[in-house]
Amino acid sequence: xxxxxxxxxxxxxxxxxxxxxxxxxxxxxxxxxxxxxxxxxxxxxxxxxxxxxxxxxxxxxxxxxxxxxxxxxxxxxxxxxxxxxxxxxxxxxxxxxxxxxxxxxxxxxxxxxxxxxxxxxxxxxxxxxxxxxxxxxxxxxxxxxxxxxxxxxxxxxxxxxxxxxxxxxxxxxxxxxxxxxxxxxxxxxxxxxxxxxxxxxxxxxxxxxxxxxxxxxxxxxxxxxxxxxxxxxxxxxxxxxxxxxxxxxxxxxxxxxxxxxxxxxxxxxxxxxxxxxxxxxxxxxxxxxxxxxxxxxxxxxxxxxxxxxxxxxxxxxxxxxxxxxxxxxxxxxxxxxxxxxxxxxxxxxxxxxxxxxxxxxxxxxxxxxxxxxxxxxxxxxxxxxxxxxxxx
Amino acid sequence: xxxxxxxxxxxxxxxxxxxxxxxxxxxxxxxxxxxxxxxxxxxxxxxxxxxxxxxxxxxxxxxxxxxxxxxxxxxxxxxxxxxxxxxxxxxxxxxxxxxxxxxxxxxxxxxxxxxxxxxxxxxxxxxxxxxxxxxxx
Numbered sequence: 001x002x003x004x005x006x007x008x009x010x011x012x013x014x015x016x017x018x019x020x021x022x023x024x025x026x027x028x029x030x031x032x033x034x035x036x037x038x039x040x041x042x043x044x045x046x047x048x049x050x051x052x053x054x055x056x057x058x059x060x061x062x063x064x065x066x067x068x069x070x071x072x073x074x075x076x077x078x079x080x081x082x083x084x085x086x087x088x089x090x091x092x093x094x095x096x097x098x099x100x101x102x103x104x105x106x107x108x109x110x111x112x113x114x115x116x117x118x119x120x121x122x123x124x125x126x127x128x129x130x131x132x133x134x135x136x137x138x139x140x141x142x143x144x145x146x147x148x149x150x151x152x153x154x155x156x157x158x159x160x161x162x163x164x165x166x167x168x169x170x171x172x173x174x175x176x177x178x179x180x181x182x183x184x185x186x187x188x189x190x191x192x193x194x195x196x197x198x199x200x201x202x203x204x205x206x207x208x209x210x211x212x213x214x215x216x217x218x219x220x221x222x223x224x225x226x227x228x229x230x231x232x233x234x235x236x237x238x239x240x241x242x243x244x245x246x247x248x249x250x251x252x253x254x255x256x257x258x259x260x261x262x263x264x265x266x267x268x269x270x271x272x273x274x275x276x277x278x279x280x281x282x283x284x285x286x287x288x289x290x291x292x293x294x295x296x297x298x299x300x301x302x303x304x305x306x307x308x309x310x311x312x313x314x315x316x317x318x319x320x321x322x323x324x325x326x327x328x329x330x331x332x333x334x335x336x337x338x339x340x341x342x343x344x345x346x347x348x349x350x351x352x353x354x355x356x357x358x359x360x361x362x363x364x365x366x367x368x369x370x371x372x373x374x375x376x377x378x379x380x381x382x383x384x385x386x387x388x389x390x391x392x
Numbered sequence: 393x394x395x396x397x398x399x400x401x402x403x404x405x406x407x408x409x410x411x412x413x414x415x416x417x418x419x420x421x422x423x424x425x426x427x428x429x430x431x432x433x434x435x436x437x438x439x440x441x442x443x444x445x446x447x448x449x450x451x452x453x454x455x456x457x458x459x460x461x462x463x464x465x466x467x468x469x470x471x472x473x474x475x476x477x478x479x480x481x482x483x484x485x486x487x488x489x490x491x492x493x494x495x496x497x498x499x500x501x502x503x504x505x506x507x508x509x510x511x512x513x514x515x516x517x518x519x520x521x522x523x524x525x526x527x528x529x
Binding site for chain 2: 154
């Protein structure tokens with residue numbers, strides 16, 4: 001199987017992050033340089049070793065202020081590197097390292113840096129609250145033309161009907177799903193870089209104000225300022241690398257309507273990607289030691305728990321109820337850095353990937369999962385879906 | 393009825409017929425002149441047989457709420473909250489799902505499966521937006 005799986009010819013060699021905070025008084029560009037240089041050093045490489053560069057979002061349009069932190073050309077200019085491969089990752093990206101892994105697997109590049117920088121925390125402060133999606137444009141273009149005019153003014157409103165439908169179909173309750181943000185907050189206490197580290201109880205969760213039902217404040221990720229960079233290297237450069245992590249399998253399949261509101265079955269999301277990922281490996285869900293599942297909203301982590309087979313369809317409520325299974329010493333420790341709900345919205349699974357790498361290397365400090373050998377990472381869900389298994 | 397606060401749609405070659413019919417209180421989707429299947433949103437291509445010859449087709453019957461949310465957050469200044477956003481499907485029109493607001497009942501009375509009539513209300517930028525009306529039982 002391994003010869004046919006291109007991602008086995010790629011490794012994640014480095015991860016680096018800038019300071020992360022609700023508001024930081026430094027430009028997205030400087031935060032990006034901090035993260036990129038940290039990631040390259042973490043890999044055991046020098047800037048001159050880098051020959052590939054990628055970012056999210058690339059040419060894609062930012063719909064909210066602070067969404068896009070540092071221009072690809074300006075970063076390349078600052079680093080003073082020559083590239084043999086570049087990519088501005090636009091909407092539809094499945095995972096941060098997906099394109100870079102393909103680039104090093106095909107020999108187009110040896111060491112690719114991919115970064116994601118957000119200044120959404122500062123943007124929200126400047127707007128006096130989390131801004132409406134598309135508020136920086138005079139009108140709503142493309143898919144947003146069906147959402148913003150009727151009042152679905154935020155990704156919260158766009159994802160909430162999935163949660164409504166899911167809870168209706170399977171009889172899952174907020175009292176059950178609330179354990180996801182509660183446990184992730186406990187994990188964040190062990191992460192000095194997390195933006196929310198104070199205890200959150202299930203009572204706090206149930207008392208929180210509703211944003212767009214059934215999604216309450218603590219079901220929403222936290223806009224922050226910060227940058228994450230990841231170095232993806234050709235596997236045969238391993239002798240030059242400090243602590244590479246293997247990509248066992250990765251997939252990004254979209255088999256439904258590629259639209260928030262037109263996705264056919266809102267109770268089931270991510271399944272095609274999960275099937276494709278498991279088809280590329282002999283590992284099984286029971287082999288996974290730690291899960292970093294995308295959590296822009298609580299319900300997104302629910303999708304992946306079920307799609308990836310950690311529990312059956314409609315069973316995630318029972319799976320997370322009480323929190324023991326997803327705790328650090330549980331069957332499937334979930335979002336050990338706090339996830340985006342407490343660690344901060346670093347977006348697009350960049351924070352999740354960085355944490356998976358730290359866990360597999362045994363570098364996760366107070367939140368380290370014992371003997372973590374296999375990690376799963378996922379991004380978004382339905383029409384932008386990616387999942388991967390990383391191993392020591 | 394005062395116009396709802398929001399962001400107006402950018403109207404395109406594909407969507408002009410929808411927004412123009414909306415001003416007249418009519419819900420228009422695309423119907424394939426080759427195979428008869430209906431598609432929404434309009435893309436000038438049949439989602440069933442990929443033919444390019446599409447014609448406007450009006451939906452008049454009752455729909456059913458597939459899912460919904462009640463929004464409480466004031467995303468824009470002067471946005472009146474709460475309001476229900478509903479995703480409506482039509483038993484006689486497979487493949488068509490339309491997002492709109494819900495009126496004629498308390499927003500928190502929205503339920504999955506609830507029957508609604510087609511309707512519109514004044515929206516941002518002088519456009520009329522889908523605004524379904526809770527049907528009498």
